[in-house]
Amino acid sequence: MQHDPWRRRLLLAGAGMAGLAAAGLSPAAAQPSVSRDLRVPRRAAWPAWRRAMPAATWCAIPTANTIRAIDPARDPALNPYLAGNPDDDRGPWGGVIGIRGVLDPWCGACFDRDSDTLWLPLGGGHQDYAGNEAYSICLADEVPTWHMPRPPSGSIPLGLIELDDGQEASGDYADGRPRAIHSYNKHVFVPGRGPFCAMQGSTYRSGQAGPNRSLLLDRASGEWSVLAATMDARLGAGKGGSCHDATRDVVWWLGDREAQLGYFDFGDGQWHVMASGSSMNVWSTHALTHVPEHDVLVVVSDDLPQRFAVWDATTAHMTQPGADNAPPAQLAIAGGPAGAVWVPRLNALAMWHNREAASTGLISLLRAPAQPRSQPWSWDTLPVSSANTVLPSVAAANGTYGRFGYSPGLAGFHLLNGVDEPVYFFALDDGDDIFRDGFEHA
Secondary structure, three states, rough: OOOHHHHHHHHHHHOOOHHHHHOOOOOOHHHHHOOOOOOOOOOOOHHHHHHOOOOOOOOOOOOOOHHHHHHHHOOOOHHHHHHHOOOOOOOOOHHHOHHHHHOOOOOEEEEEOOOOEEEEOOOOOOOOEOOOOEEEEEOOOOOOOEEOOOHHHHHOOOOOOOOOOOOOOHEEEEOOOOOOOOEEOOOOEEOOOEEEEOOOOOOOOOOOHHHHHHHHEEEOOEEEEEEOOOOHHHHHHEEEEEEEOOOOOOEEEEEEEEEEEEEEOOOOOEEEEEEEOOEEEEOOOEEEEEEEEEEEEEEEOOOOOEEEEEEEOOOOOOOOOOOOOOOOOHHHHOHHHHEEEEEHHHOOEEOOOOOOHHHOOOOOEEOOOOOOOOEEEEEEEEOOOOOOOOOOOOOOOOOHHEEEEEOOOOOEEEOOOOOOOOOEEEEEEOOOOOOOOOOOOO
């Protein structure tokens, strides 16, 4: 990050009002240059791992554990099968692929920007994995650590039940807890409330049935509550995308197949269809994000002619302005599996789903024009410093979804590719920037 002269003088003089005086600047003179995202609380200080990072570099965050390290199937207090088979690594919930099912089968995540916590609320699904436990990790901790608020259904503390019971359509296991799902881009973190699953949809084990209902996770207990028991069929099917709109305090949803734009209003606890707006017919997973500066929603899908479309958030009218160049070569899929997160400081959507080892350090951007509804956008790539020494692993074959995201508080991007892997992080700013004590912009 390039600092202007007054800021460099502040770096030399120290932070706070005393630093301003020592640098020969008044508070009034400095104020116009201070800019930050007011929606995101600033932390007192960055953790040591972040302070050590130069701008435009990657690191593997030094976490205390991995998801596999807390695999409930390997805990004798949780897995009833271990008593008879000490080598069991599935338990009643392990499905076909075991703990990898938390991520690998089309599963995403959501990010709490207030606490810089990454959440994997509900994954697995179909035959892959029956576990309905959530996982979280706070990246702002000095030593980030994965936690599991509660074990999966079928574990010893929750009671031994049959999970492959043919009750997919109910959405629940016999203990009343939600069945596992392919989560795609269904999860979104709602500030002050928690992880929200816009549409549960098809469930373990057949993946052929499940309720189109909306769920909210209690972060402390790991238990789910139903906020909307049904969704209007006009909102489409379950491979769609969701995002939070902080201006309206609603969650937007656009399903796949024949669908109209809709939103969940936390004020009245109901889904609303923008019935007078456009409709879209895309049979794919896609991502959805809100751009508050222009009050538009952008849907990203590899099956759209232009790879993306823009929806007016007031009228629900859709346009496809296209781009003035081609998507970057490193982006294996310019659609939902790559996620899509709006980054105000870059005036762009950021995406990552890189399947070639040589290009995993590259983050793809879709930059907005002055008139995003009608003017062409531009594809771009974030530069990586020549000093970079770490590259992330290649993307999981079925998609990255919300496991790639943006942290304004830590000024960079997080990325999770596997249950045996660290969380990777790309820094937008130098870690030795002393203003990350509450005064610098995001």
